[in-house]
Amino acid sequence: MSQLLRVHDFCVSKDGFGAGVGQSLERPFGHADPGLMFAWAGATASWPNRTEPGGSRGLDDYMTREVDRNIGAEIMGRNKFSPQRGPWLDHTWQGWWGDEPPFHTPVFVMTHHERPSFTLSDTTFHFVDGTPADVLAQARAAAQGRDVRLGGGAGTLRQFLDAGLVDTMHVAVHDVELGAGARLWHSPQELLDQFHLDVVPSPSGVVHHLFWRK
């Protein structure tokens, strides 16, 4: 297994939701507060979206350092790419990330609705239909020997987990309850048939869950 499929810095609530209900352009995480959910990551020196020097270099930083290491492609769900649902009404929406997306690799957006590829800076977005295994094969070919990152959301992670395709997964669990939304799990214990698990409480308050394939 030379090219891993890896999940990094995926944040869920204490009750297992990666996003709340009512996702929209204004609230991409629905009723969940992304500022709160990602605060632990934003405080680190290695957080890719950091705009000022400084930041912590402790345990949480070990997590955020890993996001881009040896990654050659990303796979994401349609709902991570866009707040729209159903067929593409037009092609003016090019993702949340502006003219310089933070991926710097090919990105494969899983969708049942066709759309031409396009490039922003050094990131090319491809829109692909197919099983998780099909999409992973395409991403691996594009990654040129490097690993593939699975970017979420929760529904996309579930598809790849259920297909047994994920090799390593880092999930940061918050001490907040959302009650409803996009569910990753009822309990991380559900995954122990497939994975080893280290549960590592961080001084920042989140609990890092580090899974790797048995």
Place this chain on the structure above:
Amino acid sequence: MSQLLRVHDFCVSKDGFGAGVGQSLERPFGHADPGLMFAWAGATASWPNRTEPGGSRGLDDYMTREVDRNIGAEIMGRNKFSPQRGPWLDHTWQGWWGDEPPFHTPVFVMTHHERPSFTLSDTTFHFVDGTPADVLAQARAAAQGRDVRLGGGAGTLRQFLDAGLVDTMHVAVHDVELGAGARLWHSPQELLDQFHLDVVPSPSGVVHHLFWRK
């Protein structure tokens, strides 16, 4: 601060010793058992000396993954390089690591005794005298913009810590007592004037201490 000075995977006993007494060719860690001290690291997938596939990818692996990331040079003490003490009697000793040393960068060995540089595979060893600041300046120049790793042993770490030159430091503390040897600290609390500290117990039994400069 664009080029950090970093310590990784340095192992100490519960009472603060990085090596025991009686270091020799046969026992490079003296009366300490390196197999026991480094067992947590050797079990990980990313341990540089791993010869077979497999290995864990949990918390301990996050530590071993960092050893080589963005490193452009290493500084080590004379006692890490060689069991000999005093002037070089001959130049046949070329380190513990055989024809393919695991460094792959320039290595600066701190010694008061002159010796010509030599190259094994893609590692060049330089023998340098001077203050920690002098040696760090040479290593930074050789690292070509990347960070510098401080490889130990304990006495060398102390010199750089006392000079206020270390930016980040990872120390794995074991639950064994050595009683005597090469001391890094009496307690990690000594360093809290200079550093932030995350203390992270690992499921493997060691306690990772992650320091970063205030």
